[in-house]
Amino acid sequence: MDKRSIFHWVVLVLSSLVLLFILAPLIGMVLDTTPAEFFETVRDEEVQDSVWLTLSVAFMATLVFSFMAIPFAWMMARYNFTGKQIVQGLIDLPIVLPHSAAGIALLGFISRDGLLGKAADAIGLNLVGNPVGIALAMAFVSLSFLINAARDGFAAVPERLEKAAMNLGATPLRMFFTVSLPLTWRNIASGFIMMFARGMSEFGAIVIIAYHPMTAPVLIYERFNQFGLSYARPASLFFILVALVIFIIIRVFSSRTNRTIKRASLNNY
């Protein structure tokens, strides 16, 4: 390191500052929370319920929407059509939209006066203030991550592999499930995690669609609003730790699943 130029030292200091910026608040939160406060929060049923609601709804929203998003991503990777750029812009729109505004827009769509709300009402389901409504809000703000990751994955699969599969007798559906999907699994898993994570952390859109039942971000906000920082801090720490454990498990699982495919793909194409 002693032979490195000043530039390298500057880069090192700047990088350290960025890492510190990310870590400092989290470390501060850990240090400012006593074990007693933390375990009391962990035992709090309201907190447990909100964390479980957040995780389960985010997971279900990701899972259900992936059935539509993945074929859509394949289409975006494989076909060129008039207006493709506009469609891509629409996919990216939720990322740039203020999330409270997204919540307002979505509320108009799923409330009893809205198109989807009316249809749901017909079967006795009120989407507002309902986990289904929360799932829709989560999906709305996070779907772009899954579509974009899967689209990049499909685009990286050589099209001739799909053509070869069909030349060997596969129908388009079989080709998709036996060639395209297995070779894109890594990107899809990555997009799935990103969508799940983004949906789980959503606050702005959800708070407009459903204040109750409370997701973890809404609960943390409410505790902060009503009781202050020290009361919201242990719940935040608990939610962060649960999220971290889940992400590590999913990452390890998905990287094991994909290790062989990745190695083969890199070596051959």
Add this chain to the structure above:
Amino acid sequence: MLELKNISKSYNNFMLKDINLSIQKGEYFILLGRSGAGKSQLLELIAGLKSPDTGSIYLNGRDITGEKIQNRKTGMVFQDYAIFPHLTVYENIAYPLRIKKLKKEKIGNAVSEMAESVNIRHLLDRKINGLSGGEKQRVAVARTLVTSPDIILLDEPMASIDAPLRDDVRRLLRKINSMGITMMHVTHDYSEAVRLAHRVGVIHKGKILQVGDPDSVFSNPVNRFVARFAGIRNFFSVKINNQEGKTFAESVNCKYELPEGNYPDNGLMILKSDSINLSLKEQKDMNNCIEATVIEINRAESGYELLVDAGDRYHVLISKNETESFFLKAGKTVFLSFSPDSIRII
């Protein structure tokens, strides 16, 4: 067997134009052309990966122009093999059989038998990533053969294979063809056509220029492009004259005697490099003997290739011994002679 009738297809900056071609059962047909000539595009149309704008494709008398890819019975071996990287060799070969929903035991037997016939049985449990180019080629061929296609379409099968392994692949392709399987092979390599084909076609800028057996195509090329493909490098624009009962071809700088025959008034004179004799003394008994100056001496596959200037510039192939015994070097004066029968006018 395979018949293409008036096939045309437009691409962004290229077009396949009015392709008519017929390939007989059991035939090994090679379509020669430079890259970008339209060879692979034509294979894709036959395999159904793309649809022609106009024209029809018949296979065994059946019109397959609008047939789905998976129902065509055309087995395609892609240039870079297109082997599935997430499957083992066994799974790759078994892939089309699983689609047919054959019993596991039957699949196992068929895969083993096919692997045996292309000498890759020892590789069946291997992943694709450790295989050599030749091994991948064999996997791709086995995977196609196991579907029992009516015709095998080979897209530049030697392109990604190291030179020492090409003989093995040629042997394999000959063996497959000798089993009665019809093959259509596209390549840019003239020597592949000479070594493998029963008949060849030459395609240029989306149009098939000439079709025939290799001898007739390469001995009687219809134009300069086909001649170049056949490795001919001596071309001269000539006017044909008759003088004193003899026929002569006159270029800007030289005059050549031709054998008797009917010729156009103007044409392109073609002379193979290995049809020219080189000597240090004038061969007065020869009808066509001209003085020339050596310009360049370059190594060739066997011996040397000389570029000489006799008014017209010639490429002449000579042996290593001749080069040494004549003490050839740039600037030396030599004499070229060739029989009138070795001249072709197109």
